[in-house]
Amino acid sequence: MNIDDFIINWEVLAFKSLKVEKLYDIISLRQEIFIVEQDCPYIDADGIDTKCIHISGYHKKNLIAYSRIMPKGINYKEASIGRIITKKEYRGFGIGNKLVSISIDEIYKNYGNQPIRLSGQIYARDFYEKLGFVGEGKEYLEDGIPHISMFKPTL
Numbered sequence: 001m002n003i004d005d006f007i008i009n010w011e012v013l014a015f016k017s018l019k020v021e022k023l024y025d026i027i028s029l030r031q032e033i034f035i036v037e038q039d040c041p042y043i044d045a046d047g048i049d050t051k052c053i054h055i056s057g058y059h060k061k062n063l064i065a066y067s068r069i070m071p072k073g074i075n076y077k078e079a080s081i082g083r084i085i086t087k088k089e090y091r092g093f094g095i096g097n098k099l100v101s102i103s104i105d106e107i108y109k110n111y112g113n114q115p116i117r118l119s120g121q122i123y124a125r126d127f128y129e130k131l132g133f134v135g136e137g138k139e140y141l142e143d144g145i146p147h148i149s150m151f152k153p154t155l
Contacts, residue, residue: 005093006059006090006093006095007059007060008057008058008059008064008065008095008098009057009058009059010055010056010057010058010102011054011055011056011057011058012053012054012055012102012106013053013054013056014052014053014054015049015050015051015052015053015054018054022054022056025056025063026054026056026063026066027044028063029063029066029085029087030044030066030083030085031044032087033085033087033088034083034085037088038145040143040144040145042143048068048070048074048075048082049068051070051071051074052068052069052070052074052082053068053069053070053106053110054066054067054068055067055068055069055099055102055103055106057095057098057099059090062087063087064086064087064090064095065085065086065087065090065095065096065098065099066083066084066085066099067081067082067083067084067085067099067100067103068081068082068083069081069082069103069106069107069110070082071110071111072111072114075117076117077117078114078115078116078117078151079107079111079114079115079116079117080116080117080118081100081103081104081107081116081118082118082119084096084099084100084103084118086099096127097127097130097131100128100131101131104116104131104132104152108155113154113155114154115151115152115153115154116133116151116152117149117150117151117152118133118149118150119142119147119148119149119150120133120135120147120148120149120150121145121146121147122139122146122147122148125148125150128150129150131152132152133150133151133152134150134151134152134153135148135149135150135151136148136149136150136151137149
């Protein structure tokens with residue numbers, strides 16, 4: 001199986017355009033993955049969501065993939081992608097690749113051709129490198145999980 005075996009409805013919405021039910025789906029999936037699955041208690045409501053564009057992938061009305069993109073100056077001096085997740089049972093089918101590709105395209109569409117930065121978990125470094133990101137600097141702990149800063153130069 002691969003991504004072509006799933007009908008995924010992708011939504012790209014500014015925070016103000018998110019209906020309560022969609023926001024609830026996003027918060028629920030982020031808690032499921034980042035807090036429960038990764039056993040990492042942290043405050044997810046970081047005050048940044050209101051400045052982001054939210055990218056959601058739905059399969060059969062269930063949120064299965066999500067990321068948020070930010071213009072430069074919010075999280076980093078570059079535009080950035082964050083909270084990149086795919087629901088556990090949907091991993092390994094290329095959905096994460098599609099999600100990050102859409103996220104990159106939306107940055108270019110909304111903020112222009114510019115460098116992109118993200119904070120990637122170490123285990124996913126190869127995944128991001130295949131999408132054009134390069135690891136920079138030393139590993140660091142973010143909420144107790146090893147990460148590395150990843151950078152994608154302009155087109």
